[in-house]
Amino acid sequence: MNKLWGGRFTKRPEQWIDEFGASIAFDQQLAQEDIEGSLAHVKMLAKCGILQREEAEAIQNGLLSLLEQAKKNELPFSAQYEDIHLNIEKHLIDKIGPVGGKLHTGRSRNDQVATDMHLYLKKHVQTIVSLIGNLQKVLVEKAEQHVETLVPGYTHLQRAQPVSFAHHLLAYFWMLQRDVERFKESLKRIDMSPLGSGALAGTTFPIDREYSANLLGFSSIYENSMDAVSDRDFIIEFLSNSSMLMMHLSRFCEELILWSSQEFQFIEMDDVYATGSSIMPQKKNPDMAELIRGKTGRVYGNLLSLLTVMKGLPLAYNKDLQEDKEGMFDTVTTVEGCLTIFAGMIETMTVNEEKMEQTTKQDFSNATELADYLAAKGMPFREAHEVVGKLVLTCIQKGVYLMDLSVEDYQEASDLFEPDIYEVLDPRTAVNRRNSYGGTGFTQVKLAIQKAKEIITEHVVN
Numbered sequence: 001m002n003k004l005w006g007g008r009f010t011k012r013p014e015q016w017i018d019e020f021g022a023s024i025a026f027d028q029q030l031a032q033e034d035i036e037g038s039l040a041h042v043k044m045l046a047k048c049g050i051l052q053r054e055e056a057e058a059i060q061n062g063l064l065s066l067l068e069q070a071k072k073n074e075l076p077f078s079a080q081y082e083d084i085h086l087n088i089e090k091h092l093i094d095k096i097g098p099v100g101g102k103l104h105t106g107r108s109r110n111d112q113v114a115t116d117m118h119l120y121l122k123k124h125v126q127t128i129v130s131l132i133g134n135l136q137k138v139l140v141e142k143a144e145q146h147v148e149t150l151v152p153g154y155t156h157l158q159r160a161q162p163v164s165f166a167h168h169l170l171a172y173f174w175m176l177q178r179d180v181e182r183f184k185e186s187l188k189r190i191d192m193s194p195l196g197s198g199a200l201a202g203t204t205f206p207i208d209r210e211y212s213a214n215l216l217g218f219s220s221i222y223e224n225s226m227d228a229v230s231d232r233d234f235i236i237e238f239l240s241n242s243s244m245l246m247m248h249l250s251r252f253c254e255e256l257i258l259w260s261s262q263e264f265q266f267i268e269m270d271d272v273y274a275t276g277s278s279i280m281p282q283k284k285n286p287d288m289a290e291l292i293r294g295k296t297g298r299v300y301g302n303l304l305s306l307l308t309v310m311k312g313l314p315l316a317y318n319k320d321l322q323e324d325k326e327g328m329f330d331t332v333t334t335v336e337g338c339l340t341i342f343a344g345m346i347e348t349m350t351v352n353e354e355k356m357e358q359t360t361k362q363d364f365s366n367a368t369e370l371a372d373y374l375a376a377k378g379m380p381f382r383e384a385h386e387v388v389g390k391l392v393l394t395c396i397q398k399g400v401y402l403m404d405l406s407v408e409d410y411q412e413a414s415d416l417f418e419p420d421i422y423e424v425l426d427p428r429t430a431v432n433r434r435n436s437y438g439g440t441g442f443t444q445v446k447l448a449i450q451k452a453k454e455i456i457t458e459h460v461v462n
Helices: 015-021 024-047 053-071 084-096 098-104 109-145 165-190 209-215 225-230 233-259 287-310 319-348 353-360 367-376 381-398 407-413 421-425 427-432 442-461
Strands: 150-155 158-164
Touching: 024 053, 024 084, 024 098, 024 109, 024 209, 024 319, 053 084, 053 098, 084 098, 084 109, 109 165, 109 225, 109 233, 109 319, 109 442, 150 165, 150 353, 150 427, 158 165, 158 427, 165 233, 165 442, 233 287, 233 319, 287 319, 367 381, 367 421, 367 427, 381 407, 421 427, 427 442
Parallel strands: none
Antiparallel strands: 150 158
């Protein structure tokens, strides 16, 4: 069977070489985008008088028929035709005859594949933004249930200060909001049309690139044909944004895994998102959280892979660029799946409020309250820090906590202490007093929830 580009060649490659060079095994995922791009292209060719009306109508009808088959996954593909473009063209010619070969007038596979990927990512970035918004909504709903649920806050994975559990959850809301903003911003670079740039130098045909871009819903076109066919910045940016998102999800997963352990017992994952052990009957493993944490590595790898592919490529198109797609497809599938699973995990997890609050009373995370108490009464904070440090040491030596010391113990350390110190030491008081903007005080947390709800509404509107 002759290649569609085989006129210059006297030999055909062996089958295994064909298979090595073919991309149809993965770029068939671009079938709908490829046909959509071709529909816009043929309409433009007709508008510009490059194709006769009857020719354009025949090609358009053939493409529409192929599009319906593609939507139903009914199109067969073959490595003999290398990639999605030649497979679709072969199907078109089989369906409507030699006139189908006129579709490729004024374009190259180089601008064709770039157009396909712009269309593909534009759709999926919008889907990802929507999925992040859904996860944010679930987080806010869970936070609203736990404004006054206390939990230890940690630094260095050591108990530091008690906080509202809602405040802790909302920290991830704001991480995700930055992810949303990054993905939305990236759409400016994705929403550009390379169609009509040809192989690298444009075309001699009197095409109208703005017209085909408008048909495809692109907001702008590439200014330089060489840049248009060789640019993969928009994919790299997508992979970078996805890596950042996965890093945030992975951090959250690490906490969910810790919190669900016997040592913490802060939460329990729903059975749907956990598995058992093949040998230990008592086990309930947070496997979905572990998988999301693990899949972060593959997304990072996809970013590094494409950066490495691109780093030494001269202009314009090179076959190396065939390696841009699998990592992109894999990242889209991974990110969309992880976001969907994550929303379910948070929505269904059980929060052990009593255990959380109990732990805030069995540590020294209220020590800062003592130092602030002394500082508010005029003692320099550094001196107050030392006084409280010695009190903590006394407690450790006695095997008690700060609430267990007597008023006399406190007044021996400093005569600024008064009986009201026990109210100050109460974890609930400690949390609620932190009422600075963005703090963990209950009033501030409620304000933060309201602001988060407004942002979620904006997601829906925009």
